[in-house]
Amino acid sequence: MMMLQFTDPTKLKTRKIVFEDVFAALDPCTLEQLKELSSKRRVIEETINETSSITEAIAREIYGGLTSQSEQDLHKLKQYLPLLENFIFHIDAISSNRQVMYWVSNLKIQWTTAIGGSLSFLNLMGPKYYQVGNIRFELGMILFLYGATLRDRAYEISTEALVQSATLFREAAGVYLYLSQEVLPSLQSIDAGKKPPESMSSVASVMSLICLAEAQVVAIKKAEERKATVGLLAKLHHGVTEFLSEATSILYSGSGEVRDVSPRLFGYISSFKCLHELRSQRYLAKSLQATGQAGVSIGILHEALNRAKEINPGEESWRLIIKEEIDIVSESLEKLERENEFVWHEKIPSVDELPLPQGSKIVNAIPYQPLRYERQLIFKI
Numbered sequence: 001m002m003m004l005q006f007t008d009p010t011k012l013k014t015r016k017i018v019f020e021d022v023f024a025a026l027d028p029c030t031l032e033q034l035k036e037l038s039s040k041r042r043v044i045e046e047t048i049n050e051t052s053s054i055t056e057a058i059a060r061e062i063y064g065g066l067t068s069q070s071e072q073d074l075h076k077l078k079q080y081l082p083l084l085e086n087f088i089f090h091i092d093a094i095s096s097n098r099q100v101m102y103w104v105s106n107l108k109i110q111w112t113t114a115i116g117g118s119l120s121f122l123n124l125m126g127p128k129y130y131q132v133g134n135i136r137f138e139l140g141m142i143l144f145l146y147g148a149t150l151r152d153r154a155y156e157i158s159t160e161a162l163v164q165s166a167t168l169f170r171e172a173a174g175v176y177l178y179l180s181q182e183v184l185p186s187l188q189s190i191d192a193g194k195k196p197p198e199s200m201s202s203v204a205s206v207m208s209l210i211c212l213a214e215a216q217v218v219a220i221k222k223a224e225e226r227k228a229t230v231g232l233l234a235k236l237h238h239g240v241t242e243f244l245s246e247a248t249s250i251l252y253s254g255s256g257e258v259r260d261v262s263p264r265l266f267g268y269i270s271s272f273k274c275l276h277e278l279r280s281q282r283y284l285a286k287s288l289q290a291t292g293q294a295g296v297s298i299g300i301l302h303e304a305l306n307r308a309k310e311i312n313p314g315e316e317s318w319r320l321i322i323k324e325e326i327d328i329v330s331e332s333l334e335k336l337e338r339e340n341e342f343v344w345h346e347k348i349p350s351v352d353e354l355p356l357p358q359g360s361k362i363v364n365a366i367p368y369q370p371l372r373y374e375r376q377l378i379f380k381i
Contacts, residue, residue, distance in 0.1 A: 009148035105133035113196035147175035169215035173365035176208035237280035238359035267314035295346030
């Protein structure tokens with residue numbers, strides 16, 4: 001069973017930050033920690049900006065034999081995050097000090113967007129950088145990248161390590177949930193046009209729901225391996241569409257926060273939902289056919305195909321996967337219609353008479369637990 005993929009969220013860019021050039025350390029220990037913070041961030045900067053000169057062989061040696069790019073990237077993020085959390089902890093304690101506010105502003109924290117609506121247009125000046133003078137903007141963008149990288153790794157192993165892949169998607173969902181509830185509300189007062197969609201609580205909520213839908217798809221693969229009944233598979237696929245319906249409701253809620261989201265994100269959600277509506281209806285029809293309800297089965301497959309025709313997948317790989325499913329459903333429908341014509345002679349119910357699909361959601365987010373290195377930082381203020 002093929003699954004759609006959307007890897008845009010990792011395509012972020014950032015500009016260099018040198019913490020020790022901005023914050024005045026009172027002692028050598030604090031200075032060294034600021035330098036370490038800058039060093040760990042620089043590795044991430046070079047990776048996402050594609051400016052690293054390290055060869056693949058050297059990278060494997062540095063990261064303990066890890067050959068996967070996403071695994072190496074996760075390692076880099078895990079090295080930086082506890083240092084950043086500790087830095088924020090100490091900054092929060094003196095955040096009302098004018099000197100500290102000046103320092104934070106002077107870091108010039110800048111990030112691009114990977115899922116912004118402006119990506120739809122040619123930008124001859126290069127990507128737009130958003131600068132926000134709030135240290136939680138840095139934490140929010142790093143955590144967004146961390147969640148996106150967990151998704152990329154989950155995609156990589158989704159055909160060979162189902163349990164681990166589903167776990168990674170659930171971990172990513174937990175990261176985005178933490179972002180939406182604990183980190184990004186502090187940026188809510190900043191005008192939506194002055195920050196990227198990645199720094200908005202509503203977008204993080206959408207990403208969390210997408211990750212749960214993806215985790216459920218992998219769980220369905222496991223259920224298929226265990227020879228689950230067609231009735232159960234119908235409910236599980238519909239459960240995927242329920243997660244995506246929640247995400248769609250947020251995106252179309254009219255909130256100013258999500259007005260600048262890329263059409264590709266909208267397209268991914270609608271294509272993803274379309275695919276699993278088709279699969280859910282196909283299994284539901286098979287289940288009903290087994291109980292002698294051929295007419296209802298035909299009606300369900302007809303409606304599923306009609307709804308699928310309304311979707312125009314924006315990416316070729318998505319289109320091919322959906323077309324394959326449409327072909328399977330069409331073939332099933334033709335066979336059923338022939339059998340009904342010569343054997344059962346059952347009436348085909350109208351759309352209003354068809355049974356409503358029932359969904360079952362069996363995955364949840366794994367809560368993100370931030371890790372902080374407890375190290376003393378003392379500044380000259």
